[in-house]
Amino acid sequence: MSGLCGYLNLRRDAEFGARPLSARTASMARFDGSPVSIVTEEPCGIGVAAAAAAVSLYQEPGLMAAVWGHASLDGSADQLANRLVAKWRARGAQACADLSGHFALCIVDGSTGSVLLAVDRSGVHTMHYQSDQRGLLFATSPAALPAGELDPQSLFDYLYFHMIPAPRGVYRHQHRLQPGEYLLYRRGRLERSVYWRMRFREERSVPFVALKSQFLGALRASVRQAASGNDHIGAFLSGGTDSSTLAGLLERPARTYSIGFDVDGYDEMAYARIAARHFGTDHHEYYLTAGDVADAIPQIAAASAQPFGNSSVVPAYFCAQMARADGVTRLLGGDGGDELFGGNERYARQALFARYEQWPSSVRQLLLEPLLFGLAGGWQAPLLRKARSYVEQALLPMPARLESYNLLQRYGAARVLDGEFLASVDEAAPLGQLHACYWEAHGLSQINRMQALDLRYTLADNDLRKVSLACELAGVEPAFPFLSDALLTFSACLPPSDKLNGTRLRYFFKHALREHLPRAILRKKKHGFGMPFGHWLLTDVRLRELAFDSLADLKARRIVRPDFIDRLTQTLVHEHAAYHGTMVWVLMMLEQWLQQHAIPPRAAAPADAAEIAAGPAPTA
Template sequence: MSGLCGYLNLGRDARCGPLPLAASTASLARFDAVPVRILTDEPCGLGIAACADSVSVHQEPGLLAAVWGRASLDAGKAQLAQRLVTLWRTRGPQACAELAGPFAACIMDGNTGHVLLAVGRSGEHTMHYQGGPQGLLFATSVAAMPAGELDAQSLFNYLYFHMIPAPRSVYRNQQRLQPGEYLLYRQGRMERGAYWRMRFREKQAAPFVVMKRQFLGVLQDSVRQATEGADRIGAFLSGGTDSSTLAGLLEKPARTYSIGFDVDGYDEMAYARIAAKHFQTDHHEYYLTAGDVADAIPRIAAASPQPFGNSSIVPAYFCAQMARADGVTRLIGGDGGDELFGGNERYARQAVFARYEQLPSALRQLLLEPLLFGLLGRWQAPLPRKARSYIDQALVPMPARLETYNLLQRYGPGEVLHADFLAAVDAGAPLDQLNACYWESHGLSQINRMQALDLRYTLADNDLRKVSLACELAGVEAAFPFLDDQMLAFSARLPPRDKLNGVRLRYFFKHALREHLPRDILRKKKHGFGMPFGQWLLSDARLRELAFDSLHDLKPRRIVRTDFIDRLTRTLVHEHPAYHGTMVWVLMMLEQWLQQHATPRCAAVPADAEKTAADPAPRA
């Protein structure tokens, strides 16, 4: 059997985040014919940096197992890795289903030549891997993997999603696991499969009083699990229902942290203050400035393992910095509440479009559409114009309808991207990936299909990466009670109408928490930590110079068309700063990342880069 090298970053220090990796500090443990290298900055024993609360290690002749994170198995955490090995020998990869909580795990069995990699159900932790002639390389961070050529398709996916969703990585031939997945390596072959998927039970429902009691119990248990073992707990507080709910459940006086913006239409500090006053928290505030953003951009790009274009990472980072200065070691985030309980505005909007599909086809095709697009097609009065727009969107099938306002789609890939780059990618791959996820479970309601999509794309690859990276950069740990395994299971059995009742969002959630949350919080619309980058771009010379210089430096890379960059910076962003400013941010962060991470060998995408499939690892 060929050698297996596992580069596994299992060390973690709450003050500095995941320990960086360097080959010069590697320790080498040999299991018969299987060399296994585990790299950390401060090797201890097998080379895994010691941190009793975050890693469990088990070694025996020919075998090494490790579990990283706040995981548990059955009733406790003692000898976690050893017990996982026992289950592995009888159940194979499905042994991972017995692990609860956020984790990344590996079992390297030199006796059989098998390696098992896995991540938790919510995808809080990542696992990257790469197969080759020498065997298998893997790591919990892409930064620990050997840098190779940039993957053109992944860069295209970044421009489409503003992040790179799994299973791809920014480098060619490297992949990563999705939530609830495992990778089994045996006899030189990689097989990827799922030990867990969200299984919705739409027809099972208990009376409201029973469901409420269960929900409140699960919620309290989830908060307890998320705070267990931390020296000093704090909470993000945006003033929304999720963050306010969690702040009210922490041990009093809870430490809460909020970011404000001195720009009309963006500041939500008033709601954060309502929640802080209601729950009597020890509240801390900071008003972000354009100068803060300019300072943070290079730091965030340097810390990002791959290009990441969600601008709300900046306020999250300053929030985490404020908490760290206050001595907080773990920050609680409300991420997941919207997705699990029907809180996103797009759920209601798509429900309205779905109503058109429910009309009899004869009424739609023989009356409404010929009337509005034929006889009244040139009539530009507001009512028929809105009706035509409604039908146009309703006729787009899901999930493509969700991408109606996708920036890259609206501009047109051919208008944005260099011809050589566009020829090297599959422009339809992102939508194919969304379709595969959306239709994975047949017969589900639209709200649950959208939830399954959001768990993977909105959460695992976007919001969780944003908050986790912001916290790591500030030196604190992040935890997400709404993504506790029990909470995922509760959401799966919650009837669709209790998530979205007509167009009323969070129907069950808000009714269950009426005695807990202030009325003003229950009635407010979601906002979060959205940042007025577009407005600041026009008003702050230093931030504008940084952004526009970055876009200028991006031009010779032959990824984005020069004329599009010129039109974006000279015309479009001035016409609509908020809308077009998002694309400026996405392109700026791409260039900033390339400057700090791409070696001369991989700095430019080759014009003849081959097209690759969206899901390159075979499934078990």
């Protein structure tokens, strides 16, 4: 391990149909004992140019350091990689803890045979890696790593979560760092560890007035920082509290972009218009159609480095595409606000279930439960059915209770998945991951434990990947002001009752921004860019044919049972299109991903039991 061989690769992908897939960045290197060799290809397209400008590179004989993204060290972004090397020599792997902002980094030190990889505290940027007897291969995008054999456990996780959560990747032996993690590779050994974790303080120590001033100062600074260095700024605007807040805090009249749906119950454009008028933004709208969705599906599947089943990526993509056509090169997204300040509806719902645990056990176990499930178990009065459902869910322990509506669990994995495929995976692994993450914050309030869970699974593995993919396709750089280090720290010190007061969501956030946001925005329920796929599935022939043909092709892969696909397409979606349409989308995007990445049927070979038991990533 006396040297380094690597390259930074900024490449342009091919075009798909009439819509160009914008240039996207993939930076990779191999540490394999060869002489130093750095090759940088010229970027093309605004999307790549923006990313290329945010790379700090330092190189000397036997050593290379690179930082991707927008980061600073000791308050300065100047000569970032150079100063990072000095920290590395003084502090070793803990050098990454001194960086702030959103970044992925690598330090390759041939003199010690070491490589350090790390990503930011929120996982805005990603780092993927795999190792073998030749050394370590790592990349900021898994597309830059060589494809191998599909990992059945990862495919199962996709069907459970509708994405593949870190640290696994879709291919065996490929892994991804989680938020706030580093990987230290030293002379053939891998050590993955945490350099940062959310540390909650639950007692109130600051009066509301001072807390509000601190919050607004940190929020304004975060927006300024996210917009700095770019004169072509825009913002997603769903009409919710987060996107509206950001649009109103941009110093110049903001250019805002919204997506609407001409379907009852889905369109939120009225709230976006309220926010746009209130803040005087230069507002742009587009109404998405089923035809747009059919056009975008193959493009999104081809651009995704691994299967991704969040349908909101489509409206996000068209929103970013509209902004790019308007000359915008950076889009601010409100992602993170729900997780940091108590905005998810399930927080209030789970608080109601938690109240049941506070009842005396004698009342619950000796009176109420025997009555509901015993003496009155056969009665089907609506009020009794509702009471039984409430108690059944309340009796589930956290975090399993959060998955009580999980589609794969509701259908039953054995009824959905091919028997041989199911035998090759650990069905309990996804819930085991959630359980481990939830109880890392042992002893804290339920809302903060749920926040820690959502920061990883809802945000880093899902929403951030959705927005990043949409912006990448459109050639726009995303930015996430709510995920600044200052606001992460502020949220950690915010008392639980200020996030969720009884069942009132965003209690502190809404009070602090009462003078900033329109009253209608403060009162609206969360919606975002949800898409009426189930409705279009029944009303649009072209989209339905694309979806059902994809599911028919999926039958040959021995992952999903053919009889379940038939039942889903012939019966279930006609009974409840919105509910069962979600599973149609998830399965369609899996097959589309497999097709677009030229993976033939039966490529998903069973994993051996030893690999499943060992887990996804070795540690020292």
